Amino acid sequence: MEFIDVKNISSSWDIKVINYMKLSERATLIISNDDEKFIIKRKENLEQFNREVKLINHLRNNNFSTQFPLSTKQGGFSVPYKDSNYSIYNYLEGFTFKIEESLNNNITPRLLGETIADLNKIMKSADFLTEYPNKDLYKMVYGFAVNEIRKVDHSNGLYTIYENLEQDVKRIVNMLPSQLIHRDAHIHNIIFNNNRLSGVIDFELVEVNVSIFDLCYCTTSVLSEGFTKEELRGKWFNFVGNLVTAYNQVNPLSSKEKESIWFVMLCIQTIFMGYFSSNESLYKINKAMFLWIYENRNQIEDKVLLDVNLR
Template identity: 30%
Template structure:
């Protein structure tokens, strides 16, 4: 039995016994680990300690039963809280508001059982990775293997090893990277396996070995340094050069064709409105009215082609103080082209915790990115007017997508603050773009 299967036993036991006292020692015994080892593994794989997970599941089941008509005080006691005040406090910490306010804004869904195989990131040790790498003709003896991001490892200085389940996204990344290489822009090209394939598939997961682009992504301190406006220009020009190649090969690249306006109006905007109210940071009605009226008017005039879709600073590599390449085209799509420079700007802001006067300094970075992009891909008058609305759309999509994802709780808080601050300071950020 592997670790995930063992932990799944404890997950199933928790789900069946939420209305009784659950001892951690019981869960450890069910999983076949010592108490210390169980708590460490559970936290690593699930993303929170077992006690926090139990409380969260009780809250989700509790609010569902309250919605069905049961008394909140009875539910609190039924799910192991000593008082209703204790239930209320835990609920507000998890959802940002009282149970009654939550149910005014949302419909509580029946909690579904958790399947760890679908939920957790894969955890591979060095031996397992080296075994998988035997599918490629590379030397692994003595090589440094470093886990840099979930499901991503650097292999020495020359390679990146990735795994995931989105094979369609991987194929998009490979196709785009190969077209970029023809256009003189570096992307992470797959290294052929011994059998001559771009990647391997085992147990519904792909494994791919990519060449490592020379250089590094810029640290946040550098992004917000004295030359932040110049750095912004370099990002903008690099995205512009990327877009020139993507536009040239637009008809050859198979990706989803998405409509940013429709995605926002049908899903992200109504979700954001509820979430911002729920977490006591509501935006005025004027924000939503202005967005709907003006972005709807501008949208059809905005140029479209294949875009990167995720040009956050960790996916843009610098070498010798210049952009040397782009990574991760897995979620590339066809959409309005100004999405990418706007996304790059918001991605930089989202990483700025701990930076003094980060919103003030970001103003210069944003202007640099837009100026740099305009230097290469001349912006239309409609695009310049649409920049605020594209940035609002990006933030609303993030806020809606992050909602309820425990592992991204801090990022969700950050993006709610970002949207509110950007809107409140819109004249400063957008008037002189």
């Protein structure tokens, strides 16, 4: 995006831009002549964006902090520009936790766990679930991901694991409660300022799925960032225990949900393996994570079940 594009888009909000910085393919930071910061986001799907606005309003009405879209001069929340649509969000002051801080500081998993628990509680109370995609985690794994994996990986040992897991995964998914989930609850989408929540961002992937998906996704996303370093990898078990404990204190987990966490972690890793099956390096690291989680079931479940039940 060129500066002229940024200025043209921002004019619909009466924002006079003096500087900008591209953050990603979809997001651009802009600074106004009043030295205020905003985020421009490209929106590919307006129906999805309208759902996002509705959900953000629901969250904010329940006193949960999020990044929110600003209304244009015409009263809408987006403008068309060069075959795409764009919205502008408020800028959240603060930072996201780095991997070392996540694994070395016990305060971090507590803050993350409490935040995801609050988010899930409020999203559960939404009465517009039918407007969102309803995903079946079992089908995502065995109807999509494993089939993609088979195209690139001919490891008999891996498929033996999937065969042994299949009936348990199917049974567990059928018994777990489902609700609206964020679907992308990693540490870079949760912003803090002096250990106070500034807000959660990026609600583009929201769907209906098993309730503990966001909790498990946060654990595997942290593992992925520190997995190649043995020292950090070893500290991940305590992170999991602290995260789940904090979540459970705000949004209590049933015994079935606690016992299912290891399985949902494996499901998430399998989905990543399927998604990255055409990228050899990313596939290999996600496969290694899958096998490592699989082999460390006892340590993971000790932290999840013992820590949560004792505190």
